[in-house]
Amino acid sequence: MSAQETGTPASTAPAGGPGYARRWQRIMDCVALRQPDRMPVIMYATFWLAKYAGITCRQLMYEYELTREIAERAIVEFDPEAYNPMVLQSASGRALEAVGFKQLQWPGHGVRDDQPFQYLDREYMKAEEYDEFIFDPTGYYLHTYLPRVAGVFEGFEELPHFPGLHYFRLVGGVRSFAKPRLRQALENVMRAAEEVERYIGHHAAFTERMNSLGYPCTNLATSVSPYDFLADYFRGARGMMTDLYRRKDKVLEALDKAAVFLLRQAVAGAKASRNPIVFIPIHWAPDAFMSDAQFRTFWWPSFRRLMIGLIDADLIPMPLWEADCTKRLEIIRDVPPGKCIYWFERTDMVRAFEVLGDVVALRGNLSPSLMTTGKPAQVDSAVRHLAENVFAKGGRLMLDCAFGIPDETPVENVRAMFDAARKYAG
Amino acid sequence: MSERAEQEKQLIEWLSDMREDEAIALANRMLLEEKANPLRVLEVCRMAMDIVGQRFSQGEYFLPELVLAGEMLEKIGAVAKPLIRHSDGPAQRKLARVLIGTVHGDLHDIGKNIVTFMLDINGFEVKDIGVDVPVQTFLEEISGFQPDVVGLSGFLTLAFDSMKETIGAIEAAGARERLKIMIGGGQIDETVRAYAGADAFGRNAVDAVSLCKNWAAAA
Numbered sequence A: 001m002s003a004q005e006t007g008t009p010a011s012t013a014p015a016g017g018p019g020y021a022r023r024w025q026r027i028m029d030c031v032a033l034r035q036p037d038r039m040p041v042i043m044y045a046t047f048w049l050a051k052y053a054g055i056t057c058r059q060l061m062y063e064y065e066l067t068r069e070i071a072e073r074a075i076v077e078f079d080p081e082a083y084n085p086m087v088l089q090s091a092s093g094r095a096l097e098a099v100g101f102k103q104l105q106w107p108g109h110g111v112r113d114d115q116p117f118q119y120l121d122r123e124y125m126k127a128e129e130y131d132e133f134i135f136d137p138t139g140y141y142l143h144t145y146l147p148r149v150a151g152v153f154e155g156f157e158e159l160p161h162f163p164g165l166h167y168f169r170l171v172g173g174v175r176s177f178a179k180p181r182l183r184q185a186l187e188n189v190m191r192a193a194e195e196v197e198r199y200i201g202h203h204a205a206f207t208e209r210m211n212s213l214g215y216p217c218t219n220l221a222t223s224v225s226p227y228d229f230l231a232d233y234f235r236g237a238r239g240m241m242t243d244l245y246r247r248k249d250k251v252l253e254a255l256d257k258a259a260v261f262l263l264r265q266a267v268a269g270a271k272a273s274r275n276p277i278v279f280i281p282i283h284w285a286p287d288a289f290m291s292d293a294q295f296r297t298f299w300w301p302s303f304r305r306l307m308i309g310l311i312d313a314d315l316i317p318m319p320l321w322e323a324d325c326t327k328r329l330e331i332i333r334d335v336p337p338g339k340c341i342y343w344f345e346r347t348d349m350v351r352a353f354e355v356l357g358d359v360v361a362l363r364g365n366l367s368p369s370l371m372t373t374g375k376p377a378q379v380d381s382a383v384r385h386l387a388e389n390v391f392a393k394g395g396r397l398m399l400d401c402a403f404g405i406p407d408e409t410p411v412e413n414v415r416a417m418f419d420a421a422r423k424y425a426g
Numbered sequence B: 001m002s003e004r005a006e007q008e009k010q011l012i013e014w015l016s017d018m019r020e021d022e023a024i025a026l027a028n029r030m031l032l033e034e035k036a037n038p039l040r041v042l043e044v045c046r047m048a049m050d051i052v053g054q055r056f057s058q059g060e061y062f063l064p065e066l067v068l069a070g071e072m073l074e075k076i077g078a079v080a081k082p083l084i085r086h087s088d089g090p091a092q093r094k095l096a097r098v099l100i101g102t103v104h105g106d107l108h109d110i111g112k113n114i115v116t117f118m119l120d121i122n123g124f125e126v127k128d129i130g131v132d133v134p135v136q137t138f139l140e141e142i143s144g145f146q147p148d149v150v151g152l153s154g155f156l157t158l159a160f161d162s163m164k165e166t167i168g169a170i171e172a173a174g175a176r177e178r179l180k181i182m183i184g185g186g187q188i189d190e191t192v193r194a195y196a197g198a199d200a201f202g203r204n205a206v207d208a209v210s211l212c213k214n215w216a217a218a219a
């Protein structure tokens, strides 16, 4: 297939209002390792929006209309090149409730009204369940995982085991759907789906609105590295770390399997969104977490396969390398040039530029302590440092905070960040 | 070398090389079948943990090894502790007392657990009071446990305020003068230390150990 047929990244982006094409082009220039006409600045905000508007985190999560208004106000005020899917990432309270989601606590459900939601690190898949997961991930999801992580699926344990049903057994298998618990669960799921539809509808309407105002969303699809998927959402931090010794082979098998279905899902999601960038927050890659040998064995191979799969599908992986990943830079350099955006949280950006500047676009990384406790003048000089030592030297940098605007950041520091970007880099 | 000494050497090697199955089987045999002195077995485990700690400080070991070492130690401790009789000998004297916890609003505990582990194997008496610890609980634990050092851990930016608040309350309760306060966690740096009013911050568990050692030596 030619590039024409598959669509180059720029052409897959939806058309938008005035300024849209220019803003999007700057980002695509960075990805392609071309010099943009100015350093793009990205606005990534989640619960900071509550601080910005003087409302609680709870309101931000529940008052969908209000959240849309606030997000729009922030984007228009700061005029970034692109923004993160703000409504999707914050206004989810009713959807979480409808689904009975157990892996998060959120305002009114375990945390105070002025606190953001938080993920609970638990063992959601037992060590003995690896074989089930590997043999039949779908069956494992239906019968075990889904009811464990979301109340709405309680009752799915009663579903028939589909593989193996045949002939009259297949007809008889339908009988499971007569069980009251399962029937109730199916009704609950349908009801929850309506709420989730509303939630996603708000997000879609917001994205449309921003398009028409000329502001692209950085990404609509997200994915996860196979290792992080297994560590965060299945085994838990502790379980995963000990598995590297106790069940090495099963871990590797599970990662191989996950890499396949995660890729399929990410490609389908990104294609449906018509935005080529796939955001992949990364938890377990940092220097402090595992040795070089463990990283090369357990973490990197399945993730690289996922990234290459995305690139082959004309998508743009945008991993966010959390914490300090300096020691990984040489390894993660091994991707085709001009295809990815690497967002770094605490890795020194100048160092990242030196090692990776000819391979990937960069994003980041004003420090959270600076943003929350520093003065505007300090923010100004941190931006200047990045503009002069990365962007001006040919680094395709999109300025952002380390992981978006920290929730507690004073508004004047955000203003200083945007002003300084224009002052020092066009 | 006597048979026992040989065995002890073997246990140290298996524990420090992460050979869990062999190490646990050997420790169980020593404790349950051969009736070895449980305090001595725990002392041998501590020597193995020293090696683990050193390998961590030298960048040879990382989180998986520390977590696994901690779990091996727990397993052996669970067998050994009920077997300890008074006649087995005095408990080891500790360098200083450290109270540690993750401040309120924050649930991250991996970093804190490692600090706890490293302080423990370096001879400190450590009390770890968990995650999301309210200010009031810190105050109660300080008056009960009487620590020389309080360690506050936190990874979220909201933890900066929780730390400041906790330290402020310790001061208001009149306990600030009697103890040293160190803070740490992913985002913690000098700016946060000054903001929260701590005596020091540590980038990692090795820093935490040297801070406590320096304070213990000065006391």
Ligand code: B12
Pocket: A116, A117, A118, A119, A120, A121, A232, A237, A282, A283, A284, A288, A322, A323, A324, A345, A346, A368, A402, A403, A406, A407, B063, B105, B106, B107, B108, B109, B110, B111, B112, B114, B115, B150, B151, B152, B153, B154, B155, B156, B157, B158, B182, B183, B184, B185, B186, B187, B201, B202, B203, B204, B205, B206, B207, B208
């Ligand atoms: C693993 C992780 C998680 C795990 C935690 C598992 C667990 N049981 O702890 C899970 C997935 C559950 C998680 C959840 C969340 N996380 Co988290 N998480 C991380 C991550 C990737 C690593 C943190 C970690 O454990 N490091 C491992 C340790 C060993 O590494 P280390 O820092 O080098 O450790 C040393 C030092 O910290 C020091 N130290 C630690 N404590 C102390 C104490 C003292 C006294 C001293 C001296 C030293 C010291 O010694 C340690 C050992 O050497 C960080 C990224 C980062 N940059 O840190 C994000 C990060 C901390 N998380 C973040 C967020 C936002 C969250 C969530 C809110 C996400 C969500 N919406 O659900 C929830 C919060 C839950 C809560 N209320 O706490 C953000 C915080 C951002 C912010 N502005 O506040 C970070 C920075 C990620 C990011 N880039 O956004 N997280």
